[in-house]
Amino acid sequence: xxxxxxxxxxxxxxNRAIDINQHIIAEYDAERMQSxxxxxxxxxxxxxxxxxxxxxxxxxxxxxxxxxxxxxxxDKIDDRLVYQSMGDCLKDYTxxxxxxxxxxxx
Numbered sequence: 840x841x842x843x844x845x846x847x848x849x850x851x852x853x854n855r856a857i858d859i860n861q862h863i864i865a866e867y868d869a870e871r872m873q874s875x876x877x878x879x880x881x882x883x884x885x886x887x888x889x890x891x892x893x894x895x896x897x898x899x900x901x902x903x904x905x906x907x908x909x910x911x912x913x914d915k916i917d918d919r920l921v922y923q924s925m926g927d928c929l930k931d932y933t934x935x936x937x938x939x940x941x942x943x944x945x
Contacts, residue, residue: 842918842921845921847909849906849924850910852928856899857878860882860884861876861881863888863939864881878903882896882900883900885938890939890942891934899932899934902928908920
């Protein structure tokens with residue numbers, strides 16, 4: 840039960856960030872939004888806006904793999920992977936929220 844709750848929370852955090860990315864891109868770069876972006880690319884696009892470094896975009900973009908595993912259940916979900924991802928997710932998405940707030944305050 841707890842495992843399922845953690846998995847759901849991770850997926851929701853990542854999905855909300857994707858939604859935020861897409862809204863910002865649509866608002867600030869509508870012309871380029873015409874071309875479809877995969878979820879990982881949305882993080883990279885925000886780095887182009889100087890919201891954060893490309894290194895951070897690449898790091899947080901790795902969470903898309905975790906999201907896809909959780910959302911599509913490609914394989915049996917490895918509890919160790921979820922546990923490891925949880926720490927990275929909390930760290931990365933805490934930073935991400937700070938970057939988003941700072942950007943929106945401009």
